[in-house]
Amino acid sequence: MLKFLTILKVGLKAIVRNKLRSTLTALGIIIGVACVIAMIAVGGGAQAAVQQQISSLGTNFLMIFPGAATQSGARLFTGQSTITEDDVVAVRNESPSVAYVSPMARSSAQVVVGNLNWGTSIQGVGVDWPFIRSWNVDRGGFFGDSEVRSAAKVCVLGATVARSLFGDENPVSQTVRIKNFPFKVIGVLESKGGSTMGQDQDDTVVAPYSTVMKLLKRTTKIDMFMASAVSRDAVGEAQAEIEALLRQRHRLGPGQDADFQIRSQQEIAQTADQTSRQMSALLAAIASISLLVGGIGIMNIMLVSVTERTREIGIRMAIGAKGRDILTQFLIEALTLSVAGGALGVALGIATSRFLAWKQQWPIVLAPAAILLAFGFSAAIGIFFGFYPARKASRLDPIDALRYE
Amino acid sequence: MTDPAVIRIEDLVRVYTMGEVEVRALDGLSLSIHPGEFVAVMGPSGSGKSTFMNIVGCLDRPTAGHYFLDGTDVSGLDRDERAEIRNGKIGFVFQAFNLLSRTSAIENVELPLIYAATAHTAKGRADKARHCLEIVGLAGREDHMPSQLSGGQQQRVAIARALINQPKLILADEPTGNLDTRTSREVMAVFQELNERGKTVVLITHESDIAEYARRVVVFRDGKLVEDRQVESRRSAAAKA
Ligand SMILES: Nc1ncnc2c1ncn2[C@@H]1O[C@H](COP(=O)(O)OP(=O)(O)OP(=O)(O)O)[C@@H](O)[C@H]1O
Numbered sequence: 191m192l193k194f195l196t197i198l199k200v201g202l203k204a205i206v207r208n209k210l211r212s213t214l215t216a217l218g219i220i221i222g223v224a225c226v227i228a229m230i231a232v233g234g235g236a237q238a239a240v241q242q243q244i245s246s247l248g249t250n251f252l253m254i255f256p257g258a259a260t261q262s263g264a265r266l267f268t269g270q271s272t273i274t275e276d277d278v279v280a281v282r283n284e285s286p287s288v289a290y291v292s293p294m295a296r297s298s299a300q301v302v303v304g305n306l307n308w309g310t311s312i313q314g315v316g317v318d319w320p321f322i323r324s325w326n327v328d329r330g331g332f333f334g335d336s337e338v339r340s341a342a343k344v345c346v347l348g349a350t351v352a353r354s355l356f357g358d359e360n361p362v363s364q365t366v367r368i369k370n371f372p373f374k375v376i377g378v379l380e381s382k383g384g385s386t387m388g389q390d391q392d393d394t395v396v397a398p399y400s401t402v403m404k405l406l407k408r409t410t411k412i413d414m415f416m417a418s419a420v421s422r423d424a425v426g427e428a429q430a431e432i433e434a435l436l437r438q439r440h441r442l443g444p445g446q447d448a449d450f451q452i453r454s455q456q457e458i459a460q461t462a463d464q465t466s467r468q469m470s471a472l473l474a475a476i477a478s479i480s481l482l483v484g485g486i487g488i489m490n491i492m493l494v495s496v497t498e499r500t501r502e503i504g505i506r507m508a509i510g511a512k513g514r515d516i517l518t519q520f521l522i523e524a525l526t527l528s529v530a531g532g533a534l535g536v537a538l539g540i541a542t543s544r545f546l547a548w549k550q551q552w553p554i555v556l557a558p559a560a561i562l563l564a565f566g567f568s569a570a571i572g573i574f575f576g577f578y579p580a581r582k583a584s585r586l587d588p589i590d591a592l593r594y595e
Numbered sequence: 596m597t598d599p600a601v602i603r604i605e606d607l608v609r610v611y612t613m614g615e616v617e618v619r620a621l622d623g624l625s626l627s628i629h630p631g632e633f634v635a636v637m638g639p640s641g642s643g644k645s646t647f648m649n650i651v652g653c654l655d656r657p658t659a660g661h662y663f664l665d666g667t668d669v670s671g672l673d674r675d676e677r678a679e680i681r682n683g684k685i686g687f688v689f690q691a692f693n694l695l696s697r698t699s700a701i702e703n704v705e706l707p708l709i710y711a712a713t714a715h716t717a718k719g720r721a722d723k724a725r726h727c728l729e730i731v732g733l734a735g736r737e738d739h740m741p742s743q744l745s746g747g748q749q750q751r752v753a754i755a756r757a758l759i760n761q762p763k764l765i766l767a768d769e770p771t772g773n774l775d776t777r778t779s780r781e782v783m784a785v786f787q788e789l790n791e792r793g794k795t796v797v798l799i800t801h802e803s804d805i806a807e808y809a810r811r812v813v814v815f816r817d818g819k820l821v822e823d824r825q826v827e828s829r830r831s832a833a834a835k836a
């Protein structure tokens with residue numbers, strides 16, 4: 191034990207003696223570990239943000255799309271929409287577990303006010319839509335049944351659109367032009383905040399679906415509809431009821447493929463979660479490569495060091511050092527470099543994550559397990575890449591080593 | 596039965612093979628050295644002196660023949676066992692000093708203790724090393740780096756290092772080869788003093804006047820012993836210094 195401590199000291203001295211080289215060697219590991227930690231923090235943050243955003247959508251709604259499902263789960267849409275407004279009315283009236291329904295007709299267009307214009311998505315929705323999305327108006331109001339029935343040219347602006355076109359002015363009661371039709375602004379939605387998936391939820395305009403279909407899309411078919419269950423626990427029942435009702439209305443026999451597809455919020459959440467998880471894993475994998483490169487750096491320097499110090503090794507062996515002692519000495523050097531590098535890397539990684547969180551407003555999650563893992567990995571890399579040079583040193587023949595110039 | 600000889604070698608053969616070529620560096624060498632002897636090994640270049648010394652110093656193994664150190668056959672020991680013997684029973688001094696650079700004199704002297712079978716504390720090591728430096732006349736130079744010492748002083752540090760584990764046997768391969776006449780004598784004085792204190796000393800030299808400091812001279816040629824004589828008019832290195 192005492193002998194081990196002394197050899198430990200010998201190894202540490204060699205590191206201190208070559209400060210610059212040791213620092214540069216450790217730098218590879220420092221950067222590698224810092225990268226891994228920052229990447230995991232950013233990835234974890236994105237994941238958490240996606241989760242939070244999805245739950246902000248409301249947790250108990252269903253989306254009913256026309257078209258059959260393919261094996262991969264993607265929707266196969268064959269031109270004509272198979273879902274009608276009558277289907278939506280039927281679901282509302284006949285499914286006891288369904289609380290609200292809203293037909294949807296989506297379009298995108300330039301919204302013009304004076305000489306300002308703003309391209310955004312136009313969502314045609316029904317009167318229940320704010321309840322389904324649990325999204326309230328901030329100023330003004332929402333449209334009602336009469337506006338939907340008459341396909342009135344009214345709209346509710348998302349916060350981003352309102353700010354872009356009107357600045358600090360109150361948009362309510364003003365007129366905007368969408369595809370050259372004048373629309374009266376009757377309200378502004380409360381802000382939902384930015385999205386990590388790259389889309390701003392507030393960058394939208396909401397109008398009666400009948401208006402969007404008739405004026406903007408020139409169609410009589412809705413794109414899809416949304417429904418919310420009476421409670422969170424009733425989502426499954428609601429899904430079953432809608433499915434049964436639509437199969438019956440579409441005259442589908444048992445075993446026949448449905449010409450519509452129901453997706454629950456949970457499924458959407460799962461897909462999004464999986465995507466962001468894969469994203470984090472990819473980031474971490476890329477960062478791990480830099481850690482690996484750092485390990486190879488250690489191996490390279492240790493090999494150079496073993497060659498340079500062949501004479502020293504010969505001297506130590508000549509006076510009685512065993513192969514094991516030399517192995518220990520060089521392994522300690524490699525391990526110290528990687529562990530010190532790992533520790534500094536953890537610090538740098540945390541600092542970088544904090545900096546990104548502060549400067550870029552990125553959400554970050556610093557998981558202690560990930561930090562521990564990165565640190566442990568760096569130590570393992572030290573042993574792994576230090577072992578070959580150390581073993582090479584320990585196998586030198588003392589006479590040859592002493593003769594080495 | 597007890598073997599009175601410190602070193603007894605019988606029909607020692609060492610063959611170096613380099614590809615097709617075989618060099619018989621030692622060719623059936625037999626020799627005994629007894630406790631308290633001071634032996635100078637001489638012979639022309641390439642006669643096998645260093646080869647002999649490396650085997651006696653347990654740095655190398657013979658191709659054939661036997662080597663009894665203190666009565667035990669050590670010719671078949673493995674790497675680790677030989678390392679233990681080098682550490683505990685033998686002090687080796689090289690022509691090229693072989694000190695660790697950028698390492699103080701005292702730390703160089705302590706070095707064998709790090710690898711010793713019995714553990715020493717840092718303080719225990721320093722005390723022993725200081726004592727050994729005193730023996731070779733280098734008290735007060737403990738913290739000098741090798742680069743701050745003269746050749747003779749460096750060689751005396753190396754001798755102190757060879758003494759630290761109190762071996763009975765001191766081996767030296769041309770210890771004065773890199774030194775001028777005056778410093779050579781200083782170093783030889785140290786060896787003579789150690790011999791007087793009871794250590795068995797075997798050293799290689801090319802110079803016959805250095806050999807005169809020994810008590811016995813053996814001469815090799817082509818890996819064989821060709822002459823073995825006692826020194827009649829032994830010189831004292833300390834007297835003139
Ligand atoms: N590692 C080796 N590989 C091959 N041949 C060697 C090796 N070491 C020594 N020899 C050969 O063995 C013979 C004896 O060498 P050795 O070094 O023992 O001679 P020496 O008496 O010490 O000579 P010198 O006085 O020049 O030091 C020489 O012919 C030498 O070339």
Ligand SMILES: [Mg+2]
Nearest residue numbers: 644645646768
């Ligand atoms: Mg020689």
